[in-house]
Amino acid sequence: MNYTIAEKILKEHSEQERISPSEFVDCNIDLIMVHEQLGGRIHEEYEKLAIDHVWDPKKIFFILDHWVPAPTINAAQMHQDCRAFAKKYKFVHNIGIDKGICHQVLPEMGFARPGMLIVGSDSHTTTYGTFNCLSTGIGATDVSVVFATGKLWLKVPESYKISISGELNKGVMSKDFILTLIGDLSTKGAIYKSLEFHGSGAESLSIDGRMTISNMVVEAGAKFGVFLPDKKMKEWLMGRTKERYKFVIPDNNAFYEKTIEYDLSEITPVVAKPSSPGNTAKIEEVEGIEIDQAFLGSCTNGRMEDLRIAAKILDGKKVHPYTRLIITPASKEIYKEALKEGLIEIFIKVGGVVTNPTCGACIGGHLGVLGEEEVCISSTNRNFKGRMGAASSQVYLASPATVAASALKGKITDPREVRH
Amino acid sequence: MKGKMDKVEGRVYILGDDINTDDIVPSHVLTMRDPHEMVKYTLEFIDPTFVKNIDRGNIILAGENFGTGSSREEAVNVFKILGIKAIIAKSFARIYFRNLINLGIPGITLDWNSHQFSKEDILEISLQEGIILNKSKDITVKFEKLPKFLRNILEEGGILNQLKKKLAG
Numbered sequence: 153m154n155y156t157i158a159e160k161i162l163k164e165h166s167e168q169e170r171i172s173p174s175e176f177v178d179c180n181i182d183l184i185m186v187h188e189q190l191g192g193r194i195h196e197e198y199e200k201l202a203i204d205h206v207w208d209p210k211k212i213f214f215i216l217d218h219w220v221p222a223p224t225i226n227a228a229q230m231h232q233d234c235r236a237f238a239k240k241y242k243f244v245h246n247i248g249i250d251k252g253i254c255h256q257v258l259p260e261m262g263f264a265r266p267g268m269l270i271v272g273s274d275s276h277t278t279t280y281g282t283f284n285c286l287s288t289g290i291g292a293t294d295v296s297v298v299f300a301t302g303k304l305w306l307k308v309p310e311s312y313k314i315s316i317s318g319e320l321n322k323g324v325m326s327k328d329f330i331l332t333l334i335g336d337l338s339t340k341g342a343i344y345k346s347l348e349f350h351g352s353g354a355e356s357l358s359i360d361g362r363m364t365i366s367n368m369v370v371e372a373g374a375k376f377g378v379f380l381p382d383k384k385m386k387e388w389l390m391g392r393t394k395e396r397y398k399f400v401i402p403d404n405n406a407f408y409e410k411t412i413e414y415d416l417s418e419i420t421p422v423v424a425k426p427s428s429p430g431n432t433a434k435i436e437e438v439e440g441i442e443i444d445q446a447f448l449g450s451c452t453n454g455r456m457e458d459l460r461i462a463a464k465i466l467d468g469k470k471v472h473p474y475t476r477l478i479i480t481p482a483s484k485e486i487y488k489e490a491l492k493e494g495l496i497e498i499f500i501k502v503g504g505v506v507t508n509p510t511c512g513a514c515i516g517g518h519l520g521v522l523g524e525e526e527v528c529i530s531s532t533n534r535n536f537k538g539r540m541g542a543a544s545s546q547v548y549l550a551s552p553a554t555v556a557a558s559a560l561k562g563k564i565t566d567p568r569e570v571r572h
Numbered sequence: 573m574k575g576k577m578d579k580v581e582g583r584v585y586i587l588g589d590d591i592n593t594d595d596i597v598p599s600h601v602l603t604m605r606d607p608h609e610m611v612k613y614t615l616e617f618i619d620p621t622f623v624k625n626i627d628r629g630n631i632i633l634a635g636e637n638f639g640t641g642s643s644r645e646e647a648v649n650v651f652k653i654l655g656i657k658a659i660i661a662k663s664f665a666r667i668y669f670r671n672l673i674n675l676g677i678p679g680i681t682l683d684w685n686s687h688q689f690s691k692e693d694i695l696e697i698s699l700q701e702g703i704i705l706n707k708s709k710d711i712t713v714k715f716e717k718l719p720k721f722l723r724n725i726l727e728e729g730g731i732l733n734q735l736k737k738k739l740a741g
């Protein structure tokens with residue numbers, strides 16, 4: 153047979169001898185990630201099933217990350233509920249509030265490995281596709297079904313081959329590439345599809361950069377955003393997991409519904425204007441728009457590569473007096489590394505505020521909520537109306553380099569024009 | 573229970589394209605404990621009179637990419653609590669579509685136009701036949717039927733009910 157990566161992995165996880173796109177298959181799930189949703193709806197739903205156990209307490213990765221430490225009584229109660237559930241059903245991987253954002257921590261701890269099928273109570277679960285596995289988001293009821301049975305119905309998606317050549321220019325990041333792709337496809341251009349990233353351009357990207365891409369495929373509607381294996385991936389996994397795994401490569405004659413080609417050297421800084429990730433514009437079109445807040449963080453862009461480039465741009469300068477800069481490392485591991493490299497000191501010296509790892513400002517939860525009419529440039533993945541605070545606030549999505557350059561000038565700024 | 577889901581009747585309420593889950597349930601109410609309290613904020617930023625006018629229509633007719641955004645199932649649950657019987661859209665975001673079916677609300681994909689439906693039209697939808705009867709305009713519109721597999725979930729009143737039965741043997 154000739155299978156894409158998505159078809160291969162889904163077939164491996166079903167009882168079927170062969171599968172084809174559009175078919176519904178019952179799949180065995182290798183791992184499920186849950187965060188605060190557990191206390192939000194899952195708890196209530198699961199109790200309705202009246203069973204006293206979960207299918208496999210070792211295959212549940214449970215973390216509190218969205219509102220940590222709890223900023224409100226409601227959030228605190230939700231956490232209480234989550235902890236009680238995790239205790240009652242004896243979850244083995246019960247990660248507290250100190251480790252960071254789910255999509256960063258789970259791969260860091262070696263839980264995302266090639267060939268796996270992972271689901272999570274969060275739409276950006278697609279992030280783990282960077283590690284040559286299939287991962288996607290599901291809702292609370294689906295989580296309950298997996299908790300009870302370890303299985304889930306999934307539709308086999310058609311695949312798009314995204315064939316990438318070239319290398320990014322200085323000041324341009326993988327965020328600019330994925331925003332370009334979402335702008336080209338539109339936010340509905342890949343609904344239900346599996347995006348497979350091929351080519352020397354894909355290989356030229358760091359693991360951090362690839363994670364930004366897998367993270368945001370869902371903004372084009374995609375179900376999976378999966379990379380082919382290579383040396384960098386192997387090295388990254390080494391030391392993070394002792395489990396055995398097998399790389400998955402697509403068959404030579406696998407069928408792709410579409411093939412789209414990109415040359416990374418042609419990508420330039422891109423910004424998504426309010427209030428959709430698909431509302432993209434070249435930086436030249438939005439340069440000069442004044443900003444109240446610059447936010448660097450989230451599961452999209454709170455990693456070492458992101459903090460390093462921001463620090464390089466900011467080092468020795470000062471954040472614009474009418475702008476505030478907030479930096480939220482995506483995980484404790486990253487926080488520690490950034491401390492060691494002196495990046496945190498740079499951020500503090502330029503006038504930035506560094507917070508603990510959490511979703512925080514990305515979801516308008518805490519640590520950087522926007523007021524009425526405020527404008528923010530953000531390294532996050534969604535700029536929906538009211539996403540980061542007041543309904544009248546405006547969010548521009550951009551790369552960490554653009555966020556840092558803009559923080560210095562107090563207005564949207566092309567990072568290629570700031571010396572670094 | 574069986575068969576009950578075949579015919580769905582209701583009145584049309586029209587929403588636009590790209591209605592996202594943050595529109596349906598804004599992030600700032602996500603930590604609320606009481607779903608009935610949360611319901612009050614449904615679509616507050618984009619259609620502030622929606623909750624007040626809900627008796628005007630209980631079949632949502634929407635454009636492209638309905639439910640794009642996060643996995644928050646609250647964005648289906650609020651509609652369930654408000655008594656929405658079905659959602660017809662030109663296209664659905666993947667997770668949202670799953671959540672709808674799983675909670676027992678039919679999601680119908682149809683490239684509709686304004687000659688076929690207007691606000692407050694009375695509809696009768698047959699899921700088994702894949703036909704919408706617009707009683708107000710006296711016309712019928714065909715749609716692609718949901719696969720049997722998904723219709724079964726709807727007939728059981730959602731996937732947890734189906735699972736409960738299975739577990740009970």
Ligand code: SF4
Nearest residue numbers: 276450451511514515
């Ligand atoms: S950082 Fe933002 S996008 Fe990522 S998981 Fe948290 S809330 Fe979701």
